[in-house]
Amino acid sequence: MSFSEFQLLAVLAEELNMRKAAQRLFVSQPALSQRLQAIEKDWGTKIFNRSPKGLSLTPSGEMIIQFAREVVGKKERVLEELQSLESEVHGTLKIACASIVGQNWLPQVLKKFVEKYPHAKISLMTGWSSEITKALYEGEVHVGIIRGIPEWKGRKIHLFEDSLYLVDKEIRAVEEILSTNKPFIQFKSDSTYYQEIQEWWHRQFQMAPERSIIVDQIETCKQMVFNGIGYAILPAITLNGAEGDVFKLPLMDEDQRPLRRDTWLLGYDSAFELKQVQAFVEVVEEFKK
Incomplete structure (x- = not known):
């Protein structure tokens, strides 16, 4: 053949x-x-x-x-x-990226990458952080971008952290959740993010929300909040200033520090030896926060 x-x-x-x-x-x-x-x-x-x-x-x-x-x-x-072995950056850069990062942070990085290295190609898959880690273990991608705290023994680079906010068009203080008739709108996410939200909620209220709606996509969740249907907890990476007249209340941990979510770049050492991966890391360094 x-x-x-x-x-x-x-x-x-x-x-x-x-x-x-x-x-x-x-x-x-x-x-x-x-x-x-x-x-x-x-x-x-x-x-x-x-x-x-x-x-x-x-x-x-x-x-x-x-x-x-x-x-x-x-x-x-x-x-x-x-x-x-060549000086020019060629080959395919295979990336697996958490969906929320792929929608809100990665596009600007890839735009700079393709401008700087026009001969390189990009293969991108998005999903939950657990799916990204699986793709790395199975050798399907060179690098992965995940949210949360990675259990990874290979190379990892911290990209940025962003705060979590309670977002609503009417609620001005967290305590007002107890008196609102609006539903808590949640989007499906990986288990670590869900656990963080649950732990915060029970520290604050010691009870489950009276009404809730679960949607598949974070963008759907955001638009429902912006249209006054309910309130949600959203990471800062999704709030880019286009949200208009909504209130954003920072979530605090038990020590009254802002609750934040980390984003990491992971990969095996062998992948970081490839020129297209090295070039991508150089570009990423310009966008680290």
């Missing part, structure tokens, strides 16, 4: 959809289907089952796809090592 055929199988296994895979590979669906049939003929077995809902791997296909991914991954690693 040619390397392009291994790439083709890897993309098909990721998408499990002929149309989406054809778009990523810049080929027509009929051409992709013909190439897949030829590959299956070479292997002497069916790799994918076809159905109206899409593709699924056969038991034989799972073994072949694993092999294809290993081949593609090995070539990428060799290319990265070769490119690290």
Whole structure:
């Protein structure tokens, strides 16, 4: 098999959809289907089952796809090592980033990075901090940007900390929560953030909120607060001055210090030896707070 055929199988296994895979590979669906049939003929077995809902791997296909991914991954690693020998920054920078940071802090950093290193490419995935750590452990990315206190034995760089605020259009003091009829609007987050909020809440009130609404995205939560539907606890990174006429009350810990959330850049030492990662760290240093 040619390397392009291994790439083709890897993309098909990721998408499990002929149309989406054809778009990523810049080929027509009929051409992709013909190439897949030829590959299956070479292997002497069916790799994918076809159905109206899409593709699924056969038991034989799972073994072949694993092999294809290993081949593609090995070539990428060799290319990265070769490119690290050159003076120009090339290669793909693979980043996994906590969603809230990816929406509010990272774009300005990446803008500077691509301006400074136009030959480098970027692969970005976002998710919860627990998902970022998993991607790092499994070698899917070079560096991860997470929130909270990392349990990480590799290299870690502190990026910034931001305070947590109780945000509402009417509530001017934390004690007024007890007399409001509005719901507490919460967004789904990783367990450490949720635990911090719960601990603060119980220190303040020793009881659960009477009414609450849980939404999937922090942006949805923010817009509901800005429209007067309820109140929420939001990190400062999401409050960039565009929130208008809302009150922002800083959360305090048991020692009456502002409750803050840290953001870290993590990675293995081997990743930090790559030129594209070193270049990214240099840019990041300009945006540390």
